Amino acid sequence: MTNIEVTLVNSFTENGKGGNPAGVVLNADQLSDAQKLKIAQAVGYSETAFVSSDDEVDYEVSFFTTTGEVDFCGHATLATFSTMYKKGLIAAGSYIQRTKAGILPVSIEPDGKVVMDQQLPQKLDSFSYQEISNVIGIESHILASTKLPIEVVSTGLPDVIIPVPNGYLDVIVPDDELIAGFCKKHKVVGFHVFELCDPESELTASCRNFAPLFGISEESATGSSSGALACYLTEHLTLGSDYVFEQGRAMNCTSIITASVKSDNSTVINVKVGGFASNIDTVAISV
Known part of the structure; x- marks a missing residue:
């Protein structure tokens, strides 16, 4: 058994209040899909994001609900990049994430606001x-x-x-x-x-x-x-x-x-x- 650290984050808050909770797991390269699902179920939020390294872009991010994997999740993306920013792992600037919904840019403003590109409609x-x-x-x-x-x-x-x-x-x-x-x-x-x-x-x-x-x-x-x-x-x-x-x-x-x-x-x-x-x-x- 391995202990996996999960950061719990409220996304889209207003003055620190409200928002939608998501779990964030960094350094998830060694986790299987079954383990990710188990973690997401234990967290119990609508989505938990798992961040892995990527050979071509900055990060690969996968998203799991309590029932299975989904291609993309906006509030969990926000939670992910806000967490990395607050932990000092990344600075304000532009990044690229690989998701099952495609290769999508994400930027972090100096005040901590996260802005993500989405697929064209x-x-x-x-x-x-x-x-x-x-x-x-x-x-x-x-x-x-x-x-x-x-x-x-x-x-x-x-x-x-x-x-x-x-x-x-x-x-x-x-x-x-x-x-x-x-x-x-x-x-x-x-x-x-x-x-x-x-x-x-x-x-x-x-x-x-x-x-x-x-x-x-x-x-x-x-x-x-x-x-x-x-x-x-x-x-x-x-x-x-x-x-x-x-x-x-x-x-x-x-x-x-x-x-x-x-x-x-x-x-x-x-x-x-x-x-x-x-x-x-x-x-x-x-x-």
């Missing part, structure tokens, strides 16, 4: 208001009143982007079984539901994320979905190219996620998501 599917109404329990005519489509967008992981009118976000009571069944059938990770904020607000939108198929009933900050939402908003609305999202309010764990999208002739050429992280603790897990 892929629009994979769309659903009628009625199809989604049956799953999230909001009547289809209410969903239709947003005049915005329901689409599957991926900047690393495919999520169903679902707009709801102001005032409806917090009243959703997710049915894990229904959502998981829908996601399994349509090969998506989860539902990213949002309501737009008032134009005077510093926030662009408030969000909730449900991914029960991967053991996550609700998540308080989702980096990959925030990149997808930013691309969706860039296509369908004229809100500029920089976004600030609030997530986790319904969980009493408010998180702040920034996103930016660069376009050229209506084609997205760059997607970035960023935020701050705060260390929680360090634990040792035997494998």
Whole structure:
């Protein structure tokens, strides 16, 4: 048995509060996938990141939920690079990580903010208001009143982007079984539901994320979905190219996620998501 040190980190915090917890394991080169899964299950968070060396780029990072490996995780990426920065292993600057979602740049600003590039958006599917109404329990005519489509967008992981009118976000009571069944059938990770904020607000939108198929009933900050939402908003609305999202309010764990999208002739050429992280603790897990 070997003791593996896991750093526990809250990602996308606001002034050190809120955020979404992730585990970070450094020097994970010798760990098998089975050991990584065991560690992720012992940590019990939605994702744990494992950092290994790489011959071509700065780091290879893999991500495990309590049920298995996923291609990418935004908040665990933030946790990873924030941890290495705070431990003095890396300085502010630009780095490249290899993930199963591709080779992705990450930068660390001098104040500790981590900004990660995501994959360029892929629009994979769309659903009628009625199809989604049956799953999230909001009547289809209410969903239709947003005049915005329901689409599957991926900047690393495919999520169903679902707009709801102001005032409806917090009243959703997710049915894990229904959502998981829908996601399994349509090969998506989860539902990213949002309501737009008032134009005077510093926030662009408030969000909730449900991914029960991967053991996550609700998540308080989702980096990959925030990149997808930013691309969706860039296509369908004229809100500029920089976004600030609030997530986790319904969980009493408010998180702040920034996103930016660069376009050229209506084609997205760059997607970035960023935020701050705060260390929680360090634990040792035997494998």
